[in-house]
Amino acid sequence: MQPILFVSHGGGPLPILNHPSHSDMLRAFAEILDYLHAHFAKPDAIVYVSAHWEREPVAITSAATPELFYDYYNFPPESYALKYPVPGAPKLAADLQQRLEAVGIEAVLDDSRGLDHGVFIPGLLLHPDADIPTLQISLQKGLSAERHLKIGEALQGLAAENILVIGSGYSFHNMQAFFGPDNANDNAKNQAFEDWILTTLAEPDNAARQHQLINWEEAPHARFCHPREEHLLPLHVCVGAAGDAPLQRSWSFTALNKRGSCHLWK
Structure with missing residues (x-):
């Protein structure tokens, strides 16, 4: 049995470069790693849903030996020499395609697209041995909140098959605020949205929880925290995949002067 995990994956390769702005995030990831080791067996495979890939129809990587896609720019040369040589999972990819299409979500297999940094950065932090099919x-x-809950629901059986589902995004993703002057007003907006996330995920009724996530734009300062929602929607996929399972643990941290969070269901 595996959990469902949402991670806020930081700014590009900065966590792996041990950038001072991400020291608290690295502390949170070390705690997550300890928790995974203490409570769960090694997964047989890992399925990531990353904020950094949008397709119509939904696509699934299916290469037997996936390459990496360094989808960030203007970082030090060592950022583009990172390796994460995980095996792929072609049979699982085909199975996921069938599961998605069974609930009315068209899906295609892609054997050429590499794993982006929304996969290999948290992968290097949580599974650095790179020996688990991924x-x-x-x-x-279109970034429909309701549609991404549905995508998650198609993944509900994976945890019982010892497959780890990780939604990789960021609970706060306003690039201007990340790199602009630190100020109390922006920080208060950031914290209000983080509080809303925790309250929503702790909602015991799954239908009510999904209703709030579908209407996430009504949350405090929602469009300040997510001018575009691609980094939030992996959280929706996780909630859909978790189903009625309760939120088990959350971890908060500060990176680039803003609060972020990670969440686990089992």
Whole structure:
């Protein structure tokens, strides 16, 4: 049995470069790693849903030996020499395609697209041995909150098959605020949205929880925290995949002067 995990994966390769702005995030990831080791066996495979891939229809990486896609720019040369040589999972990819299409979500297999940094950065932090078969599912263009809950629901059986599902995004993703002057007003907006996330995920009724996530734009300062929602929607996929399972643990941290969070269901 595996959990469902949402991670806020930081700014590009900065966590792996041990950038001072991400020291608290690295502390949170070390705690997550300890928790995974203490409570769960090694997964047989890992399915990532990353904020950094949008396709119509939904796409699934299916290469037997996936390459890496260094989808960040203007970082030090060592950022582009990172390796994460995980095996792929072609049979699992085909199975996921069938599961998605069974609930009315068209899906295609892609054997050429590499794993982006929404996969290999948290992968290097949580599973650095790179020996667990790993694949990636795209977001669906249009970025419908309801649709991404549905994508998650198609993944509900994976945890019982010892397959770890990881939604990789960021609970706060306003690039201007990340790199602009630190100020109390922006920080208060950031914290209000983080509080809303925790309250929503702790909602015991799954239907009510999904209703709030579908209407996430009504949350405090929602569009300040997510001018575009691609980094939030992996959280929706996780909630859909978790089903009625309760939120088990959350971890908060500060990176680039803003609060972020990770969440686990089992």
